[in-house]
Structure formats: structure tokens, C-alpha cells
Amino acid sequence: MRKITLRLLKELPEKYITSGLILIIILFIYGILGSYFIMDLSFVDSVYYSVITMATVGYGDYIPTTGIQKVFATTLALSGVALLAYVFNVMLTSFQERMILFSRGARKMKVIEKMDDYYIICGYGRVGKVVLDELQRRNQNVILIDKNEEAVEDLEETDSLIILHKDATDNDLISKLAGKKCRSVILCTGDDVINIFISLTIRETNPNAWIVSRASKLENVSRLKKAGANKVVSPEVIGGQDLYFESARPHLLNITVRHELDEIFDEFEIISKHGCTLENIQYHLPGIETPLVREIKKNDLTDAKEFKNYLKTHDDKMESIKNLYKIVNNIHSHVISGPDAETFDKLLEDLEKNEEILGINLTNKEISEITRKEIEK
Incomplete structure (x- = not known):
């Protein structure tokens, strides 16, 4: 019902105003012809009589006397009042709707300006x-x-x-x-x-x-x-x-780091503090160019705390992650999304105080070279 109502309101101005104007023209022609042949008026007087009758002005200078003349005058007056009222009502409704839409649009633009x-x-x-x-x-x-x-x-x-x-x-x-x-x-x-x-x-x-x-x-x-x-x-x-x-490519940062398992929560706290989102973690297996990717998509510190508590109560999961870190020699990458380059600069500055950053936006091939050197040690 709501869809039908909205559709009718949308079509109302153009469709019904045009139809109303056409009916007024037809009624006006009817008035001229009737005044000419029924009221026995001249063409100019017929136009004049049609206008004042349709508008219900009625100066009284031409008075219908016969039955057919009275029927003609009555139908012309009633039809004129109804049609004119209809057209003006639709035009007013259309104007009000457009004013409402304009007002809404102006309010939305103000909200956008504040963003x-x-x-x-x-x-x-x-x-x-x-x-x-x-x-x-x-x-x-x-x-x-x-x-x-x-x-x-x-x-x-x-x-x-x-x-x-x-x-x-x-x-x-x-x-x-x-x-x-x-x-x-x-x-x-x-x-x-x-x-x-x-x-x-x-x-x-x-x-x-x-x-x-x-x-x-x-x-x-x-x-x-x-x-x-x-x-x-x-x-x-x-x-x-x-x-x-x-x-978001201009707002994505891929950093390759090396740190112990115990430091991952401090790292997440720093990322969250700067309003950034940790999109995924890429674990680089030695000798394998394609990393093992783990999607995260989190920026809420609560998630990190819950995960930390989960590991504390599940020894087998904790042992699995420890083994993963040993396999990759603590080397992994983070894809981080953020608002702008300035935020990333501050983020990197804080991360450097807590962990070793091996590179920024490195290719898988470049990272593979780093892990290969770890094998040779």
C-alpha cells in the first residue's frame, strides 16, 4: 500500500494537472458553442459568458430564460467550479510536496557539510x-x-x-x-x-x-x-x-613485522588507538612465496581481550599459535585500513617502539627473500 501511495503522489502533478487543463479547454469550448447556439449570443459575448459562468462570477447581464438555457448554464457553472477547484488543488499539493522535498534535501546537504x-x-x-x-x-x-x-x-x-x-x-x-x-x-x-x-x-x-x-x-x-x-x-x-x-587503496597499509606472540595484543591496542582496522594477518612460511592469510576485520579492542582470554582457557589453541609463530620465525604482515596517510605515520611511529618493522608494502617475493635468509641462519 505504501508503494502504491508513493507512486501515485509521484505521478500526480504531471499526469493529473495536464488532464485537468485539457478538460478545462474542452469545457470552455462547450461553453462557447452552447452560448452561441443555445443562448443566441455573438462569438465575443459567448466567450465572455463562458468565462464568467465557469468562474461563477455571474454579473447577471445575460440571464437564461428557457429550460434548455438554464440546464446549459447550470452544467457549465458546476463543471467549471469542479474543474478549476480540482486543478488548483492539485497544483497546490504539488507545490507543497516539492517544498517538502527541497527542505529535506537542504537538511541532508547540511549533514554532509558537517562530515x-x-x-x-x-x-x-x-x-x-x-x-x-x-x-x-x-x-x-x-x-x-x-x-x-x-x-x-x-x-x-x-x-x-x-x-x-x-x-x-x-x-x-x-x-x-x-x-x-x-x-x-x-x-x-x-x-x-x-x-x-x-x-x-x-x-x-x-x-x-x-x-x-x-x-x-x-x-x-x-x-x-x-x-x-x-x-x-x-x-x-x-x-x-x-x-x-x-x-580504500590509498588508505591501506601493509606492514611486515617480527615480534613474539605475547606482543600481538599490545600491537592490536596500538592499531585500535589510532582508529584503524586490522583487516588480516599474513603468515609467511619460509621458502613459500604465497602467505597464509587470516582475515580479522576488527578495530574494537574488546575483541582482542576476548581472544586473549580464550587462549588462556584453551591450552591446545595457545600451543597451536605458538607453533605457528615458531614456524614463521615470528615474521608476519598486517593489512591495516585507516583514514589517511597522517594517521598511518603516527601508527608506524608507535609500532616501531614495540616491535621490529621489516618493511612497508613489500611484495610477496620481497618477503620471501627475507624468510629465506632466516632459513640460512
């Missing part, structure tokens, strides 16, 4: 939903743009999620939002042509914007890159989760 930084998601489908879930899990501010109100009706707006029922191809809107405070624009619409157009629009006014786009067809990957997208992801190859990682 320190945010991600923009264009299109909320199956892929867009996964991306939004990943961003919200990391407590990120998100602006979701989708002109289909039904697609986002189940979402609830918060201080960190703003939903705009707008067309993402609107030049002024997307150009304004994709400014300095925008960390990344993620194009999740299923139409590659729309994604290309949005990329071109953003790149015209924001040359430094970080744009990640979905490509529904593999052959459009190169076109999207030419249009200005920094990264193009095809759901045929990887999913929405990887869209988030690509969009």
Missing part, C-alpha cells in the same frame, strides 16, 4: 549492498545515491549514512560531492554507460578524485579506465568486498 570525510556509492543493487555493508562495518561515513526510492526503502538514514534519491549523472550534484572530503567514489550501477558518464563528469572538476567502478561487461573495463576510473572491477571476477578494498 569530515565520506565515501560515495552510486547505485544500490546487489553489489552496492555488499560495498555498503563493508563500509558500515568499518564505521565509515557513506553517501548513497540512487534515484530508485523502492531500492533503498529498507535502509535507515543515520548520521553516517545519507541517502539521496537523485540521478547520479547530475553534473552539479556529483561534482560537488566528489570534492576534497570524498575519500572515494564507488560506481556500482549495472549500466556501464552510466558509470562511464559519471566518471567523465567527476574527472572534469575533480582530477584528484579516487574513482572505483563496476564493469558489467569485461570489454568495457578499458573504456571505464579511459573515462577516468582509477580502478575497474568486474563482478564476474571479484565481488563487492574487493570493490571496497580497491576504493
Whole structure:
């Protein structure tokens, strides 16, 4: 019922105002012809009589006397009042609705202006939903743009999620939002042509914007890159989760460290203190280039404390982790997501005080060389 009501309100202004105006014209023609043939008035007087009768002014200069004239005058007056009242009521309702929408839009823009930084998601489908879930899990501010109100009706707006029922191809809107405070624009619409157009629009006014786009067809990957997208992801190859990682690439840090098992909780405390998220831990087995990856996706210190208590009460689990650390010679890597480069600098400064940092953003091959040297010792 709610969907039907919203649809009717949306169609009301254009559809019914046009129909009302057409009916008024038809009624006006009826009034002229009736005045001319039934009231025996001239053409000019017929126009005059039709107007004052439809408007119920009735100056009394032309008075119907016969039965048919009275019937004609009555039908013209009643129809005119009904139609004019209908049209003006619809126009007023339309104006009020647009004022409400304008007011809501203004309030949302004020909330966006107060945001320190945010991600923009264009299109909320199956892929867009996964991306939004990943961003919200990391407590990120998100602006979701989708002109289909039904697609986002189940979402609830918060201080960190703003939903705009707008067309993402609107030049002024997307150009304004994709400014300095925008960390990344993620194009999740299923139409590659729309994604290309949005990329071109953003790149015209924001040359430094970080744009990640979905490509529904593999052959459009190169076109999207030419249009200005920094990264193009095809759901045929990887999913929405990887869209988030690509969009956050300027805000990801991969550090390779060496420390004892007892220090992992101090390390997590430092990461949490700087508002960063430990995405995963990569254990580098000596002589093997591909690491053993363990997903974490946590930034809450409570999780680390619970895990620490769990190990204390489960000796077999504690022994397994100790053996893992022995196998990798205490060498492992962390993929950490954070707000900006300045935060990463402070994070690294604190980590260096507690553990040995072997390298930053090293390739698996470079790390393999380090572990190989450990074997030779």
C-alpha cells in the first residue's frame, strides 16, 4: 500500500494537472458553442459568458430564460467550479510536496557539510549492498545515491549514512560531492554507460578524485579506465568486498613485522588507538612465496581481550599459535585500513617502539627473500 501511495503522489502533478487543463479547454469550448447556439449570443459575448459562468462570477447581464438555457448554464457553472477547484488543488499539493522535498534535501546537504570525510556509492543493487555493508562495518561515513526510492526503502538514514534519491549523472550534484572530503567514489550501477558518464563528469572538476567502478561487461573495463576510473572491477571476477578494498587503496597499509606472540595484543591496542582496522594477518612460511592469510576485520579492542582470554582457557589453541609463530620465525604482515596517510605515520611511529618493522608494502617475493635468509641462519 505504501508503494502504491508513493507512486501515485509521484505521478500526480504531471499526469493529473495536464488532464485537468485539457478538460478545462474542452469545457470552455462547450461553453462557447452552447452560448452561441443555445443562448443566441455573438462569438465575443459567448466567450465572455463562458468565462464568467465557469468562474461563477455571474454579473447577471445575460440571464437564461428557457429550460434548455438554464440546464446549459447550470452544467457549465458546476463543471467549471469542479474543474478549476480540482486543478488548483492539485497544483497546490504539488507545490507543497516539492517544498517538502527541497527542505529535506537542504537538511541532508547540511549533514554532509558537517562530515569530515565520506565515501560515495552510486547505485544500490546487489553489489552496492555488499560495498555498503563493508563500509558500515568499518564505521565509515557513506553517501548513497540512487534515484530508485523502492531500492533503498529498507535502509535507515543515520548520521553516517545519507541517502539521496537523485540521478547520479547530475553534473552539479556529483561534482560537488566528489570534492576534497570524498575519500572515494564507488560506481556500482549495472549500466556501464552510466558509470562511464559519471566518471567523465567527476574527472572534469575533480582530477584528484579516487574513482572505483563496476564493469558489467569485461570489454568495457578499458573504456571505464579511459573515462577516468582509477580502478575497474568486474563482478564476474571479484565481488563487492574487493570493490571496497580497491576504493580504500590509498588508505591501506601493509606492514611486515617480527615480534613474539605475547606482543600481538599490545600491537592490536596500538592499531585500535589510532582508529584503524586490522583487516588480516599474513603468515609467511619460509621458502613459500604465497602467505597464509587470516582475515580479522576488527578495530574494537574488546575483541582482542576476548581472544586473549580464550587462549588462556584453551591450552591446545595457545600451543597451536605458538607453533605457528615458531614456524614463521615470528615474521608476519598486517593489512591495516585507516583514514589517511597522517594517521598511518603516527601508527608506524608507535609500532616501531614495540616491535621490529621489516618493511612497508613489500611484495610477496620481497618477503620471501627475507624468510629465506632466516632459513640460512
